[in-house]
Amino acid sequence: MTGKERAGDGYCTPHADQCRHLRQEGVLEDEDLWRLTTPAIAESRKVSLRGLPGRVVAEFLYGLQERIARGLLHKDYLLRNLSNNARAQQVTSLDELDLDVLTRTDRTQARGFLKYIRRFGLSPETERHKDVWDASVFGLGGTFSFTGITQLWLREGAKAWALDDIPRRRGKSGKTTVQRTLKSLSRFSESLYLSRDDHGVDLPVLGRIDITAFLGRLSILNERGDISACTQYMTVRHTRRVLTRLRTLGLTTPGQPLHGLTDDFALRQEDIPHDPEDSEAGRDLPLEVMRQLCAHLDSLETVSSADVRTAIELIIDTGRRPNEICKLTAMAVPRPGEQRRSRPGLRQHQEPSQRSPATDPRRDRRAHHQAATTRPRPLPRHPGRQAQTLPRHPGQPPWHEGESGHHGAALRQEQDLPLLLPVHLRTTARRRRRPPGRSPIVDGSPRGQHHSAALSLPNETVATPSSNRPKSAGPSLGAQRELGLTT
Known part of the structure; x- marks a missing residue:
C-alpha cells in the first residue's frame, strides 16, 4: 500500500474501487491471490x-x-x-x-x-562441460555451439581444442574464427556419420579409409555447388589443424577422450586442396548497378533510417568497409567549404553522376545530418557559473549561436549529460545509448537494411565485356559483401 487515502478493507482508493468492481461482477474468486498478483x-x-x-x-x-x-x-x-x-x-x-x-x-x-x-557466476570452467558455450566468459560475443558434432569423442576433443585456442583470439574476428572451425568439424562429423555403419562412434576402427571418404564427399559437394572451393579448402585445413592439435594436447593417451585413435586417422599435407584463386575481375559494382542503387536511396531511408542512408552514402563515396564507416567520428567527414587533405588509399567514387564536392546534394544532406547528431552539449552547471558550450573547431557551423530562446533554455537544462568532445561524436550513432552520440551503430545494421532494400529493386540487364548478350546486372561477390548484398 502507498501513502494515499485508505478505503475499506485496508486498500487504497484505486485498489478499493477495483476490488469493489470485481466483487460486483462476480469474478473475484480468490481475493488473497488477487492481492498478490494485482x-x-x-x-x-x-x-x-x-x-x-x-x-x-x-x-x-x-x-x-x-x-x-x-x-x-x-x-x-x-x-x-x-x-x-x-x-x-x-x-x-x-x-x-x-x-x-x-x-x-x-x-x-x-x-x-x-x-x-x-x-552471473559463469566461468570457462562452468561452460566447458556444456554443448553450447556463452562466449562472454572468454571476452567475446555470441555463443560457441558443439551440437553439430554427433560423435561424443569428437565433441569432447573439439571442446578441449576450443578451450586451448580461444584465449589466444583477440578482437571481433576471434569468435568467428573459432566458430568456422567448429563448423568444419561438424562437416567432418557428418561424413563419419553417413559413411560408417556405426556412425563413427567406434573410435579404434577408424582409419585412412574414413579420411578418404571425407575428402571425396567434400569434392562431390563442391561439384554440385553445395559448397564453394574456398569452403572445401578451409574445411580440410581446419580439420587437419584440429586433429593434429588434439594429439599434441595428449588426448590420445589412456583415460582421455581420443584414446585408441589410430595413427593413420589423420589428414596429410597433400590432402589439402589447392587454395582457390580469386576469379573476380574486380570488387567494383557495374556502373548500371551503381546508378540503380543511388537512384533508390530514398527508398532505403524509408525502410531504415537516416543513419543507415548516411552510412551507405559514405560507403559509396569512399569505398570503405561498413565497420570502418560506422566508427567514423563527426570530425572525420568534411563539411561544406572545409578543405581536408586526402588520405592514402581513399578511393573517390565519381560515377555515375560525375558529381563535384561543391554541387553534390548528398554532401548537403550529410551536413544536415551532422547538424542533428553532433550538436555540442553544455557543460554541467556549477554554482556561480553559467552553462557553457564547447568551442567549435575551424569549419564547424556555429550551432550554439542563436540559441538564446526556448531551445537554448532547454539545452541548458540538460544537466545529466557528460562532456562530449567533437572527436568522440560519431557520424552514425545509436539513438538509445548513453552518452548520446558516442556509441556507433553496428556494421550489421547497414548491411542488413541495404540487403533488404536492394532485393526489392527491379531487375536490370546489362551487357558484359565477355559477351554481347544482355546479362542480368549483378555485382561481384566481394562487392556484394561490401555493400551488404549478400551474407
Missing part, C-alpha cells in the same frame, strides 16, 4: 517491486545495473511491465517467466535482463 498503482518515474520475492528483486536490480553500465536507456513504463509480469505469474526467479504470453517489446526487454542474469 499491479501497483503507477507513479511517474517509479517502478514498484512490492510483493516480489527477494531473489526476483535482486535479479531485477542486477540486470538493470548491467544494462545501464553498457549505456542502454530504459523507460519507466517498460520496467514497470516487467515487474508486473513477474508479479502476475508469481515466479520465484526471472528465469521462470513465460515469455510467450508477453508482448514483443516486453519479451525483448525480459530477454535482455535474462542474458545478464544467466551470465
